[in-house]
Amino acid sequence: TYGGSSIDVLNDVAVSPTGLVAVGENWSDSNGGSDAWLLITDAKGLNANSKVFGGSGNEEANAVAVTADGGYVITGKSSPKGGAQLWVLRTDAQGNALWQSDHGGGQSEYGHGIAVWPDGSIVVAGETNTGTSGYDAWLLRFNPWGTLQWTQKIGGGGNQWAAAVTAFADGSAFAVGRSYGNDTDPFAMRIGPWGHGDCEFVGDCGSREESSCDDGNPCTADGCDSIDGCTHVQLKDGSPCGGLATCGAGLCS
Numbered sequence: 111t112y113g114g115s116s117i118d119v120l121n122d123v124a125v126s127p128t129g130l131v132a133v134g135e136n137w138s139d140s141n142g143g144s145d146a147w148l149l150i151t152d153a154k155g156l157n158a159n160s161k162v163f164g165g166s167g168n169e170e171a172n173a174v175a176v177t178a179d180g181g182y183v184i185t186g187k188s189s190p191k192g193g194a195q196l197w198v199l200r201t202d203a204q205g206n207a208l209w210q211s212d213h214g215g216g217q218s219e220y221g222h223g224i225a226v227w228p229d230g231s232i233v234v235a236g237e238t239n240t241g242t243s244g245y246d247a248w249l250l251r252f253n254p255w256g257t258l259q260w261t262q263k264i265g266g267g268g269n270q271w272a273a274a275v276t277a278f279a280d281g282s283a284f285a286v287g288r289s290y291g292n293d294t295d296p297f298a299m300r301i302g303p304w305g306h307g308d309c310e311f312v313g314d315c316g317s318r319e320e321s322s323c324d325d326g327n328p329c330t331a332d333g334c335d336s337i338d339g340c341t342h343v344q345l346k347d348g349s350p351c352g353g354l355a356t357c358g359a360g361l362c363s
Contacts, residue, residue: 112149112158114138120149122173127180128203129153133171135186142166146186146197148174148205161205164188169197173224173274175232177254181208185221185234188212196221196236196248200256209256209350214238219248223274225283230254233283233301235275238263247272247287249301255350259331260305267291281321303334329357 112118113136120134129152136147145164148171151157163169167189174184180203188197190212196219199210213219215238223235231253238248246265249272252258264270268291275285281303289297323332323340328351330342344360345351351362 124174126176133174135170136162143168146171175224175226183232185224187220194218225275225277227277235272235285237271245269257349262305329362
């Protein structure tokens, strides 16, 4: 068993190059309230390395995926301003934080699933309460250095919640969850490399692979417009672009 004398919970687990990694919420060793919990062990569940992340509010980690370099990406929720915000963290193989960010308006946003594309980009599935009516399912894509590239809300009448996501080699993603109003039904949706659903694959983007719009510059967010084709939006100065480098005037240095 793991944890301490208070309430400690593990919510997800994955296989790592050196054993196992699990995430959850920890009250025993927290900085106040609950903290997001990262637990790294060998293949037998021994030699545990425990890390907590959080402040004076309540934080939780709901899902974890392993990156190509043996590190981890985690999603869940944080409460930096009192309300819940979707939270994303990347660590190295020892569990040391490389970057983290909060997303949403603090009106109950949560991350429930996470996956990694072959190029190192990250997709998160969750929910947001900043939609037009109730909760919307929410997908977010980040580059390997934590810069948000696009978001997609999936919703309508009632409430929707994306519970899990997987990433395909072509840059698309498949999310599942639930939709509930008068009753509760499952939903599944495939999102293309540009953050559009299948029904929105129109015009030039419908036939383009993700790599065809990659300009090779880590300081632009590459996308596709159904009419104009490839787009390249310059990231704001100071955005991370690899290692300790940051973007300035559209260039990585």
